[in-house]
Amino acid sequence: xxxxxxxxxxxxxxxxxxxxxxxxxxxxxxxxxxxxxxxxxxxxxxxxxxxxxxxxxxxxxxxxxxxxxxxxxxxxxxxxxxxxxxxxxxxxxxxxxxxxxxxxxxxxxxxxxxxxxxxxxxxxxxxxxxxxxxxxxxxxxxxxxxxxxxxxxxxxxxxxxxxxxxxxxxxxxxxxxxxxxxxxxxxxxxxxxxxxxxxx
Numbered sequence: 001x002x003x004x005x006x007x008x009x010x011x012x013x014x015x016x017x018x019x020x021x022x023x024x025x026x027x028x029x030x031x032x033x034x035x036x037x038x039x040x041x042x043x044x045x046x047x048x049x050x051x052x053x054x055x056x057x058x059x060x061x062x063x064x065x066x067x068x069x070x071x072x073x074x075x076x077x078x079x080x081x082x083x084x085x086x087x088x089x090x091x092x093x094x095x096x097x098x099x100x101x102x103x104x105x106x107x108x109x110x111x112x113x114x115x116x117x118x119x120x121x122x123x124x125x126x127x128x129x130x131x132x133x134x135x136x137x138x139x140x141x142x143x144x145x146x147x148x149x150x151x152x153x154x155x156x157x158x159x160x161x162x163x164x165x166x167x168x169x170x171x172x173x174x175x176x177x178x179x180x181x182x183x184x185x186x187x188x189x190x191x192x193x194x195x196x197x198x199x200x
Contacts, residue, residue, distance in 0.1 A: 028136055037132065038181040040140035041093045043171035047078070048097045052137045056099070056170065059133035065122040066109035072123045072165070074130075075100040075156060086167065089151035090144050095169035100152075101127050106161040123165035130168055140173035 028036070053076065060074055077086050077098040086098045101123040108119035127143060134141045144167040152164045184190075 033132060033135055035182075037135045038140075038175075038178040039142040040171075040173040040175045040178065041142055042175050043093060043095045043140070043169070043173050045094075046096065046172045048139065048171060052134075052139065053078075053097065055137060056130045056133045056139075060099075060126040060130040063122075063126040063129045065125065066118040069107055069109050070122075071104045071107035071109075071119055072126045073102045073104065073162075074126065075102060085155040086152070088155050089149075090147035090167050092144070092167075092169045093142060095142075095171040097170040099127075099130055099168040099170060100156065101165045101168070102156075102158065102162050103165045104162055119163075120165050127166050127168050130170075134168075134170050138172075139170055140175065141168055141170045143168055 057074060057076070060072075063072075065071065077083050077100065078096065083092060083096075083098060086092060086100065090098075092098055103119035103123045105117055105119040108117050108122055110117050131141050131143060147164065147167060149164060152158075153162075156164070158164070
């Protein structure tokens with residue numbers, strides 16, 4: 001079966017980014033990855049390599065979504081001009097790269113029982129995968145939800161059905177931890193097992 005030109009290009013990108021990741025950054029154990037990740041709020045004046053950006057975006061593109069509708073789009077901001085637009089509505093902490101997750105709400109699945117729109121949930125899965133991909137590549141990031149939606153919508157020239165779900169600031173950082181790193185509730189508080197109901 002021959003691949004379409006677009007599919008072939010995507011396959012080439014996947015192979016290239018995978019080879020780059022393996023050659024330059026041997027993959028972490030997953031538990032190590034999630035334990036080491038923290039929200040960095042200070043970044044070095046060093047750009048993120050194109051190959052790493054492509055690998056991060058690929059991780060986001062492969063994210064699952066409700067009913068596989070894939071309603072999330074990612075705007076990539078690099079350079080002073082593009083970053084200044086984002087900075088008008090959000091604090092990027094000096095990061096050289098901002099990935100803006102935009103939800104196309106009309107394209108997202110809506111749960112019929114209560115009308116809940118899954119656009120933000122789908123976008124959050126995309127951002128989660130990009131966040132961990134960045135960590136796996138030796139980068140730091142911070143997930144930003146504190147931003148002015150009206151300013152972002154205007155600066156990014158979004159349509160009425162589009163809204164910014166979150167922003168992921170990415171870059172190299174000299175920080176090794178954050179004030180809340182590792183501060184998590186106990187497992188007994190986090191998870192509970194449903195009791196079996198005996199039927200007599």
